[in-house]
Amino acid sequence: MVFADNVMKHEIKRTYRYRLYPSEAQKAELARTFGCSRWVYNWALETKTKAYYQDEETLSFTDLSGRLTDKKREEETEWLLEVSAVTLQQSLRNLNQAFTNFFEDRAEYPSFKSKKAGQTARYVGTAFEIREENGKRKLRLSKMPGLIRIRWPRELPPEPSS
Numbered sequence: 001m002v003f004a005d006n007v008m009k010h011e012i013k014r015t016y017r018y019r020l021y022p023s024e025a026q027k028a029e030l031a032r033t034f035g036c037s038r039w040v041y042n043w044a045l046e047t048k049t050k051a052y053y054q055d056e057e058t059l060s061f062t063d064l065s066g067r068l069t070d071k072k073r074e075e076e077t078e079w080l081l082e083v084s085a086v087t088l089q090q091s092l093r094n095l096n097q098a099f100t101n102f103f104e105d106r107a108e109y110p111s112f113k114s115k116k117a118g119q120t121a122r123y124v125g126t127a128f129e130i131r132e133e134n135g136k137r138k139l140r141l142s143k144m145p146g147l148i149r150i151r152w153p154r155e156l157p158p159e160p161s162s
Helices: 024-055 061-073 075-082 085-103
Strands: 019-021 128-133 136-141 148-151
Touching (some): 024 061, 024 075, 061 075, 061 085
Antiparallel strands (some): 019 148, 128 136
16 A cells, blocks of 8 residues: 555644834724724623523634624724724634634633733734835735835745734
8 A cells, every 4th residue: 555745744834923113003003903803802702601601502603703793883893893804803713713722621711811911913814915115025914004114034934824
């Protein structure tokens, strides 16, 4: 019996960190994005927990995504429309992964995110782009004014995922 070498290979994903130099307007937009992403994560955690304990209902990523769409249409939360929808969806995916890790005994029950902890937002797919401008590479983020300057201490891997 013959096995191909590539059948058992696993693709390794690595994380690279780069220093951003946003303008004041970009800093404000990033702060808004971080806040909305954190709010969506906390809202989804509360919604999912209440649904399970009060209604004995298990909400999937798709259920929460639909509810988030409805939530953005409400007058008191229409400010969620001001940031990239991609980052909000990624907050739901992050929560979904946190629950997967919990149920597979790799982590504790997901906890609420705090303003005081590290602020994050994940852009994937078409929500970001690396562009050349005046011989320098810069970053374009969805719903972000202008291009963001970056310090590139090492080459970016081909086709980054997020």
